[in-house]
């Protein structure tokens with residue numbers, strides 16, 4: 615009986631010791647976690663076209679009221695719009711960012727960016743990023759056609775934006791906004807093409823767009839937005855060697871700002887905003903709400 619009690623006591627003492635060790639361990643883990651700062655989430659929205667006619671809206675075209683609701687929603691939830699330039703200055707140059715950063719991007723350079731988006735950004739005191747295709751800008755500068763259901767911005771409008779403080783201009787290629795263009799999708803490498811040939815190809819088209827944008831606006835883009843989000847494993851190093859500091863893709867994920875390992879800056883994820891769902895429903899996908 616005494617022996618039993620003795621062992622019972624020992625058993626209890628052992629349990630107590632294990633529990634104390636467990637708590638001590640938890641304490642160390644908590645301290646360790648606190649020492650590593652959490653990375654800031656950076657959600658990015660991708661839009662293309664804007665329409666006032668909901669019958670024309672679709673996967674890549676939102677209505678003007680959906681867009682306004684989105685901006686009001688972000689504002690209400692305490693989000694602050696930043697440009698890709700601000701992100702670059704933060705990641706490579708330790709410049710501060712506002713709390714709850716978010717980036718609003720518009721691809722292709724539709725004229726509705728100038729006519730519809732710009733006044734809304736003024737109203738809500740926000741900014742956005744427009745990635746333009748040089749060949750479209752050249753064509754619509756020549757045509758002088760301003761039919762908002764399909765027109766693209768001309769160089770005068772792009773220059774006005776580039777020199778204003780609401781919409782930052784980035785490179786969406788000079789003329790690679792095509793799928794199956796002699797076997798090539800956007801700016802992706804073609805199978806069988808050497809890295810040297812691929813590099814020369816990107817340097818020619820993207821370089822042409824860099825020079826043209828600089829000539830027309832006085833501003834040299836810092837980021838490349840892959841047409842259709844198509845890229846290859848060789849793309850990043852070529853973009854880097856050309857002086858690009860960031861690249862945007864179409865993969866739907868929230869980015870986490872890492873200033874140590876900056877590879878993610880050449881594969882920045884974005885969420886396509888389709889027509890037909892509420893702002894709350896859409897932003898829930900990127901944990902905003």
Ligand SMILES: [Zn+2]
Pocket residue numbers: 721722786791841842
């Ligand atoms: Zn595009």
